Amino acid sequence: MKLRPAILFTTAYGAGLATGLLHFGAPLGVVGVALAAAFFAQRPLVTLLTAAALLGRLSGEITWLAEAESCAARLPTGRLSLSIRLLEPADSSGGRLYVQPLGACRGPVSARWPENRALSAGLTVSAVARWIPRSGVAGRPAGTLVVSRIEGASGRPSPGARLRTALAHTSQTLYGARAPMVDALILGRRGGIDRTLQDRFAQSGLVHLLSISGFHVGVITAWVFLFCRALRLGRGGSFVLAAAASAAYVAFLGWPAPATRAAALAALLALGRVRQRLVETNALLSVTCLCVLLIDPWAMVDLGAWLSAAALWGASTFSKWTDRTLGEAAWWRTLGSSVGATLATAPITAAALGAVAVVGIALNFLAIPLAAVAVPGVLASLLVYPLWPAMAGALASGAGLTLHLLELLALAGASLPGGHTVGAAELRSAVPWAAGLAVSLWCIGKRNTLAEAVRRWSWAAVVVLWSSLLWTWVPRTANTGSDLALHFLDVGQGDGAVVRTPAGRWVLIDAGPRSRYADAGRRVVAPFLASRGVRELAVVIVSHAHADHLGGVQSVLERFDAGMIIEPGERVHDPLYYGFLDDLAAGAIPWHAARTGERFVLDGVAFTVLHPDPRWSGWGEDVNEDSLVMLIEYGSFQALFAGDAGFPAEAEMRSRAPAVDLLKVGHHGSRGSTGDEWLDSLRPRAAVISVGQNKYAHPSVPTLRRLRDHKVDVWRTDRDGTITVTTDGTRMTMHSGRRETMYDVRENQLQP
Template sequence: MRAAVLAFLLGIFLLQQQASLPDRRWLLLLPVALAVALACSLCRRPWLRLAALAVTGFAVGFLWAQLRAELRLADALSAAWEGRDVEVVGVVASLPRLLEHGTRFEFDVEAISPADAQVPSRLALTWYRRGEENGVRIPPVSGGERWRFTVRLRRPHGTANPHGFDYEAWLLERGIRATGYVRDQAPSARLGEDGRPSSRVLRAREAVRERLRTVLEGRPYAGVIAALAIGDQDAIPRSQWEVFTRTGVNHLMSISGLHITMVSGLVFGLVHALWRRIPPLALRLPSSKAAVLAGAVAAFGYALLAGFAVPTQRTFYMLAVVALAVWTGRVQSPSRVLATALFVVMGMDPWAVLSPGFWLSFGAVAVIFYVSAGRLGTATRLSHWVRIQGAVTLALVPLLLALFQQFSLVSPVANALAIPVVSLAVVPLTLAGALLPLDVFLVIAHELMAACGAVLERLSVAPAAVWQQHAPPAWSVPLAVVGVLWLLLPRGFPARWMGAVLLLPLALVSAERPGAGELWVDVLDVGQGLAVVARTERHTLVYDTGPAFGRDADSGGRVVVPFLRGEGVRRLDALVVSHDDADHAGGTRSVLATVPVARMWSSLADGHPLLAPDHPLSSAAAEHRRCRAGERWEWDGVRFEFLSPAPADYADSRRDDNDLSCVLKIEAAGGGALLAGDIGRAVERRLADTQADRLATTLLVAPHHGSSGSSSPAFVAAARPRAVVFTVGYRNPFGHPRAEVVDRFKALGAAVYRSDRDGALHARFTAQQGMTVIAYRAAARRYWHLP
C-alpha cells in the first residue's frame, strides 16, 4: 500500500511537470488502471503484487491529475473577452483585503451578461479607490455579500523568473481562473447577503477580524493575532515576516498544521479526561472515541475559522485520516496512516505537490515517525522532544535549500521558545478571545506574542542567523535526503557518518558562473519595469530593480533578491539605478537592505530619499557616484562604459527624468549588451550623431519599453542589434511595445523578445559561440502557463 501511494505521488508529480497536457484519449485508460489496481491487490506473490501496484499507482496518479487539470483548465476566460466590460453577479468569497489603493477579494460568479461571455466561476477582483478622485464613492465590501459588478478581466498571468514564485500555479491550485478589476464608470450594486453556510462562516470571520482590530488597535503584533485567529496573514507587516523567516518560526505565525493539531489535541485530552468520569456517557460511547470525534470537530472548526484555505484543508484531511484510523481501531502502523493521509490529500488536491508547504509538512511528520518508532526506550519526554526537534531541523535542510536557498541556523533555539509560547499559550488565548466576549484574553495573547517577538528580533540580527547559498543541483537533493535518513538511523548502526558525506554536494557543488572573458546578461521579468543582472567571471552588476507594488512589496524583494540568492550571488560589485522612475527604481530599497553593494551609480538628484544622509539605506552602498558619459572600467576581460548622460545634462533643470537615464554599454568577446533605460528620441538622436560607433550591440534592451517616443529609426539603425528585448507588463495600459517600433527592429532582422510573453531572458556571450539566448517561459513551461 505504501509503495502504491508513493507511486501515485510520483505520477501526480510527473504530470505537474508537463509543458502541455497529454492527449485526452489517455484518460480512457483511467478506469482500466483502477481495475488493474484492484486485481493486483489480490495477487498472491508479494513481489509481483508490489511491482504491479507500484506501476498501476503511478498510472492512476498521472491520469487522475490529468483529469483534474482538464476540468480546471476548461473553466477559463476566453481570450476574446480579456479587457472587455462584463457584468457579473455573484458572492464575495473571501475576506476582503484592504490595499493602499483599494480592496481585493475573491468572487464566485453566479450570472454573467452578456450571456455569451466565457467567464470562469471564480475570479480575483480588485476595486480601486481611484474613482473617489472623480466623486465616485467606493462602498465597503464584506465577505458573503452578493454583488453586481461590471468588471474587466484577464487570464491568469504572473512574472516568470528562475527561483521565482509561480503566481499562475498558485491561482490554478485555488481555482481562480481570471483576475481583474471593478469598473468605476459602471454602477455596482449590493444585492444582499448570501445564505449559504460558507458565506455565514465568512461573515463570522469578518466579525472576528473587526473585533480584533478594535481591541488591539495600535498594538504591534495585532497582525500576528489576526493571522492566528482567522488566517489573515496579510495583516502581518513585512518587517515582522522577515524576522520570523530569519529565525525559522514563520510556520508558527499563521493557522498552521501544528496549531490545528495542537488545538485538536487539547480538545481530545480534555474530552477524554471528562468523558470517562461520567459513567452514563462512557457506557454509551468509549471515551477514546468521544475524544477522537471531539478533536476532529475542533480541527474542522478551527480550519473553518481560518477560511478553509488549501493549506488548511491539507492539515484537516491528514487529521481526519488519523481520527478515522483511531476510531476504527486500525492504527496498525504510523507509516500506513501517513500514506493514507498522503493519498487523500493528493486525491483531493493534485496541485499540492507544487506547494512547498506540502513537502515540508509531510516531510516533518515522516521524520517524526522515523526517529520515534521503537526508539523511546528510557528517554525522558524532554530529551525525546529535543531529539525530534533536532531531527526535523536537520531533515528539512535539503528541502529548504532546494525551495528557498536558505535556512535559519538559529531555528532550533527560536522554535524551542516559540513553539510552546505560541502553540500552547498564544493560540488558545487568541481563540478564547475570538469566541468569547472577553477582551482580556486577546490582550494577554498579544503581550505574550510581543515578549516572544522581542526575543526573536534579537535572534534574527545575529551575524550568522541564516545560511544562504545558491540553489543546489537537482540531483544533490534526493542524495542529501538519503544522507539525512542515514544519519538519523538508530545508535549502533555502522558507518552512520557516511550520511554526512551525502550532504556535502548540497553546498560544495558551486553554482555555474561565466568563464574568463565571458558575459552573462539576465533580463528579469518584473512586469512593466526593468531589472537586469550582468555577470562576469568574478563580478556582478544589477541595472535597475523593477517597480514597487506598495509600501511593503516591490520587485527587488520578490524577483531580484531571490534570483541573486538562487544564482549564488552574495554581494554586488555595482548597482545602477538608471533614473528616478518607480518602475526602474522601485525595488532598490529591498536590494540595498538585503545584498551588500560595493558601489552604486545613478542619475538620482542629491536630495533623493535614497541618498539622504539620514536615510538608513544611504550607507548601504559603500560608494555612490553619478553616471557620466565616458566613464569606463573592465572586469575579467569584459568592458563597461556609460554613454549617457553627459555631465552638462544634470545642470539642465528642464530635462526629463527619462532622458537622464544611465545608458550602459557592456562588451565581451562574444558580443555585448546595451541598456538604455527610458531615454527618448532627443537623447537617441544625440547618441546616434555623436557616438554611433559605440551604439552597435548584439543585445539591446529597448529604450522606454518600446514606446512610440523611443527607438527612433536613426537609433535602431546605429544599434543594429541581433536581438531586442521589450520589458513590458502583460496587457499593460500603455500599449507597449508599439507595433511600429517592433516592426522597425524586425526589418533589420533582429530577434524580438518580450518579457510578458517569454519571461526572463538569459543571454550568454562567449568567444566560441557568440550570443545564445534562453527564454525562461520556453525552458520552464508548464501546462497552466499561457501559450
Template sequence: MLSISIAFLAGVLTLQWCAGLPPVWAGVAVAVAVLPLLRWKLTRLSAMFILGFCWAALRAEYALQPELAPDVEGKTVVLEGVVLGMPRQLSARRLRFLFAAERLDNGHGWSNFSTKVRLDWYGTGAGFKFRPAPGERWQLAVRLKRPHGFSNPGGFDYERWLFQQGIRATGYIRKDRERNRRLAAGSVSVISQFRNRLMSAFDPLQADRPSMAMIRALTIGDRSAISPAQWDILRATGTSHLMAISGLHISLVAGLVFWIARRVWLRCGKLTEAIPASKGAAVIGLVAALMYALLAGFGIPTRRAFIMVSVLTLAIVFDRYTSLFQAIGLAVLVTLLIDPLSVLSAGWWLSFWAVTIIAFIVTGRYGRQGFAQKWINLHVVLAIAMLPLLLVFFQEASLVAPVANIIAVPWVSLGVVPVALTGTVVFAINETAGGLLLQLAGVLLDTVWLLLEWLSRLDFALWRQHAPVAWTLLPAIFGLAVLFMPRGLPGRWTGGLLLLPLLLVTPEGPAQGEAHVTLLDVGQGLAAVVQTEHHTLVYDTGPRFSETFDTGRAVVVPFLRHQGIQRLDTLVVSHGDNDHIGGAASLLAAYPAAEVLSSVPGEVPAVRAHLCVRGQRWDWDGVRIAVLHPVNGDVLSGNNASCVLRITAQGGQSVLLTGDIEHQAEQILLREQREQLPANVLVVPHHGSMTSSSRAFIDAIRPDVALFPSGYRNRYGFPKQVIVDRYADSHAATDQTGLSGALTVTLTADSGMPEVRRYRETVRRYWQPKNNH
C-alpha cells in the same frame, strides 16, 4: 500504504512538469485500463503511478475551465456573481476581494463564466461609497486579464499560485455608477459571519499592538495583516510555520479536547457502558478540530492537517491499529485524491516531510532518552532534515531555528494558542471579554517575540545561497538517510559529507571571456544583470509598486541568489524614473555594491553614488564594459541623461544597454560615438516608445536581436507596433520580457550570433496561457 501513496504521488508530480495535458478521453481510457493491475502486487505500484498521473490530469483540466478569451483582456465587461470572503483593505483607496463569477457580458450578451476572479476596487478619498460584503451578489463593470506574473529564475511563480488557488482571471473594477450595483444581500454561513465579526474586531486592536496581526492568523487563518518586517523575523528564526494553522495547531486542539472529553466521559458511567471513553472523546476531539479548521477558513494547510487528524481519530473509533507512517501515507493519498494540485504548494511538501521526520523521531529510532533531550534532538534533526527542501523552495534556511523552536513552539502552542482560542469562543458570547483575552494572547506572544527579534539580528541567523543544482538532491536525500540511521551503526557521519554538494556546488556561470546578460521580467520597467566569470553588474532595478513590494526585492535579489552570486561589484542606475530606480533600496540592502553609478547619484537611496560618464570602463575576466553616455558636463536630464553601457565579450559579441534615451541622446551618440554603437543585441531604448529608436539610430547599431523591456499589457501600449515593425524592417529579431519572461543573452568568446534564451520556454507548464500576447 506508504509505498502505494508514494507511487500515486509520483504520478501526480510527473504531470506538474508537463507543458500540456493529455486529452480527457485518453486519461479516462488509460485509468480504466490499468485498474485491473491493482490486483497483483507486482504491478500495483506501477498502476498507482499511472492512476495518479491520470487523476491529476483530469482535475487539472477541470481547474483550467473556463479560460478567459484573449480578445476579452483589457476590455470593459460586466460580471455577475457573489463576493467570497471578507474584502482586504490594501490602502485607503484600494480594496481586494475574491469574486465567484457566474456569467459575463462582453457587449454581445451574457455567457457562462463560472470561475473565481480576484478583483481590485479603487475608491476615492478616504473610503468607499459601496463596500461589498461576503455573500452579496453584485454586478460589476471590470477589466480582466488572464493569470500573468513575472517569470524569472529564482522568482515567485505567481501564475502557478493563482492556478493552485483556482483563480482564473484578475482585474479591477471600473468607475461605473450605472452597472456597478448590489443585486442581493449576503447569505453566508454562521461560521463565516463569525469570522467576519472577528476580522472587524481585530482591525482596531492591530493599531496599538502589532502582534495582534499574528493572533489574527492563529485564530481565523488570515495572515494578510502580518507585516513584511514580522515575516522577516519569522523567516530568519525558522518559525514561519507557527503562523500557519496546520498540523501543529489542529492536532493540539484535537488532542486537548480529546483529553478533557475523555476525563469527563469516564465520570459518566452510563456513557462509558454504551460507548468507550476513548472513542467518544476521539469523536468530540475531531469535531473540535473541524470547528477550528472551519473558523480558519479551511485553507490548504488546514485541510491537510484535518485529514491527518481524521485518519488517526477514525483508527481509534474503529479499533484499527495504524502506525504513524501508515497514517502519513493514508493522509498523503487522501489529500491527493481531494486536491492533487496541492503538490504545487511548498507548504504541502514542508508539512508532510516535517511530520515524517517527527514520526521517525518519536517512534524510538534514537533509543530511550529523557523528554528534554528528545525535544532538543527533535528540533536539531528537523533543522538538518528540512535543509534540502528549504534551499529548493526559498534558497535560505535559518541556523537559529532549533533554538527558536525549542522555546517558541511550546510557548505558542501551549500558551498563546489556547488563550487566543478561548478568547475566540468567549468573543461569541461577550465581545468585550473575548477582546481582552485576545489581547492577553498578544501580550504572551510579545514575550517570546523579544527572543525571536534578538535571534533574527544575529549575523549568522539566516543561511542564504543559490538554488541547489538538481543532481545534488539525490546524494543529499541519501545522506540524510545515512545520517539519521539508528545509533550504534558505524559510519553515520559520512551522511554529512553527502550533504556538502548541496551547499558547495554552484550553478555553472560564464567562462573566461564570456558574459551572460539577463534582461529580467519586472513588468513595465527595466532591470538587467551582467555576469562574467568572477564579477557581477546590475543595470537598473525595476519599479517600486508600494511600500511593501518592489522588483528589487521580488525579482533582482532572488535571481542573484538563484545564480549563486555572493557579491555585487557594480550597480548602475540609468536615471531616476521609478521603473528603473524603484528597487534600488531593496537590492542594496541585500547586496551592498562596491560601486554605484547613476546619472542621478543624489537620488540613489542609502549610498554614496557617483556620476556615470563617458569613458568609464571595466575589464572583467576578458569582458569589456564601457559607458558611452552621458558626457561629463552635459546639461541633459531625465530620460536623455540615461547611462548607456556597451558590453563586449572576448570574441566581439556585444550588447547595448540604453536605458530610456530619446531622440536627442540618440543624435549625440550618432554624432560622437557612432563607431561604438554596432551591437549584436540591443535592449531597445525607452521600452519601445515613439520617442526613441530613430531609423538612423537603428541603422548605426544594426542589431541582430532587439529586446523590449516592457510589461504584459502595460497601460502605455509599449512597445509601439510602429517601433516593432521598424526593427523588423532592419532584419532584427524581436522579443519582449512581458511575453517571454527573462531573456538571457550568452556572449561567448567566439564570433558569430549570441544565443538568447527565453525563460518562459524553458519552464513551460500546462497551466500557463498558451498565447499570452
C-alpha cells in the same frame, strides 16, 4: 526497508496525477505504457500500482477540464464590469482578498480591493475592475482582479460569511495593529501582514507559524481533546470530537492542503484509537496525503503541501529515533522533531525558494510552546467576545503578549549571523541539503545505537569541516563597504544587474528572462538581493520590454518594494509588457518614462539617461534600438549600460557618449551591436557580456574581434558567472569565481 502498499499506492497515484497536471506525455501514450507494464509484469502489486497511476492521470485530465470553466481562465483581460461576491470581509485599508465573480464561471479569484470601501463577507456588489491574468504553477490560470469602483451592496450573507466578518471585526477590536497577525494565525489571511515581518519569520525558520498548517490544526485538536477529557469524556469519544472539531475548522477555512492533511490525520488517528489499532506512521502519512490529493488535486504541485508532508515525515522519523535512544522527554522529542522537519524541508525550500533557515531548529524550542499557547488563546478570545467581552479582553492580553514574544523571537533569529542561508532558487541548491538529509538518515539507522550514531556523525562532521575549509578559498562577491558595487548576475540568456550605492541603497537594472519553466527573477535575482539583506529597491530600471530583460522583474517586485520604475515607455504590443504595467498600477508603484538627458543622483552616484529620444527618426521601429541606455558615474569612474542597443542607436548616441571605464555590451554581443565607431567613442578598459546558452550565436565572432582590436578586456557571465565590479571612484576591481583584475580609472572627458 520494505515499503507498505499504502505508500506505494499514494506514490503511484501522485505520479500519475503529476503527469496529468504537467501535461507530460500524450494521454493515450501514457495509458498504453502503463497497461503494457502491468501486462508483462503479471504481478498483483504492479497491477494495483498501474491502476493507481492511471487513476491519477485521469484525475489530472479531469482537473484541467474543470479548470477551463474557472473564472481565472474565463475572465477577459482588461477592463470589465461585473458582479462579485466577497468571500472575505474588506476593511477600509483595502488590500488583497478573495472574491467570487458571478456569471458563467466558477471558482474564486484574488482581488485587490480599493481603500475606504469596507464591506462584509458574503455581500454582492457591482464593480468596475481590470483583470490581470498570469500563469500560475504548472500553467494553471491565475491573476488579480484590480477593483477600481464599487456600486451598491446587496445579498444575504451565509452564516459562514457572517462568522468571518464577525471574527475580522473582533480581531481588530481586541488586537488592533496586531490584527493581521491574528488573521494569519486563525484565518490564514496573510495579506495584511507587513512584508518585513514576514521576512523576519522566514529568515528565522518560523514562517510556518504565520500560515494555517498542520501545526495549527494539531494544536487546536489537542486542546479540544484535553477539554473533552476535562469534562470526563472517554478517550475514544474525546478523539472523535477532537477530530470532528478539526475537520469543521478546516472546512471553514476552505480545505487548504496542509490543514486538510492534518485533519485527515486526526480523523484516522481517532479511528485507530476507537478500533484499538496501531497504525504505522509512514503508511498513515501516505493515506492522509492521498486524502489531500483526492480533495484538491492541485496540491500535487503546491509548495505548501509538499512542505507540510515533508515536515511531518521528518519530525516523526527523527523523533522516533530520539524516543528510542535518548528517551521520551519533551525536550528530546522537540529536538528530534525540529531537526527532522528542518532537514526534510531544507532541500525543497532551497530548490524552490533559495533559502534555508537552520536557526529554526533552536528557535522552535521556544516558538512551539509559545504558539501552542497563543493559538488557542487567540481563538478563545475571538469566540468568547460576543458573550463575555471582559473575559475576551483578558484572554487577548495574554495571547497578545505571546504574539509579541514570537515577533521578538523572529527578529532575534533573523539577525543572528549564519542563521539562514540564501542562494539561487534552483535544483542544484538542494543537493547539499539532500546530502545532509541522507547522511543524517544513515546516522540514525533503524538499528543504530546512540554510540554508533555519534560515531557516524563525527565522521560526517570531519568531512563538513574540511569542505568548509576548502570553501573559504573560493572568492566571494563583495557587497559591503563604502565603495560603489555593480553586480552582473548570471541569469542565463538575458540581462540582470544590481547596483549598490556607497550608502547601501540598491538599484536593479533588468532581471533576466522568464519562461514557463524558469524565472531568473525568482531563481537568481531575488535570492541574490535577499542574501545581501536588501529590503527595498530605490529604483528599478528596465532597459526595454523584451522577456529576457523584463521577464524576471515581476518576481522581484513580488518580494521587494520599489521606490520608482524607470523604462523607455514605448508602447509594445506584448502581453508581458501590458501585464507589467498592470502590476505597477495594481501595486501603486511610481513609474516614469525615461528620456535623453534626464539625470538623478543617489548617494553621490549619478545616473544619466543617454537614450531613448522619441524625437529620433528611428524611434518606434525596433524595440531593441529604443533601449534605455544608462551612464553611471561615481568620482572618476564611469560605466555604461547599453541594453540591447545596436548600430543605429549607437550612431545616434555617439556624439554625447563619454569615454568610460566599463561597458555593459549591447544585445548580448550580437553581430549588430558594439561597432568600431562606438568603441572609438567609449574607449572602455573592460566590457561585460551578459549571455547564456542560446541559439543566436551570442556573442558573435565579429563583435568579439572588435572588442579585442580595441584592447578591451572581455568578461562573460556564461563563463565567469556572476561578475562584481567595485570602485572607490579612482580605481575599479573586477572579480568573479574564476579571476580578479584591478584597473586604474582615468579622468574621463565628454567626447566632441
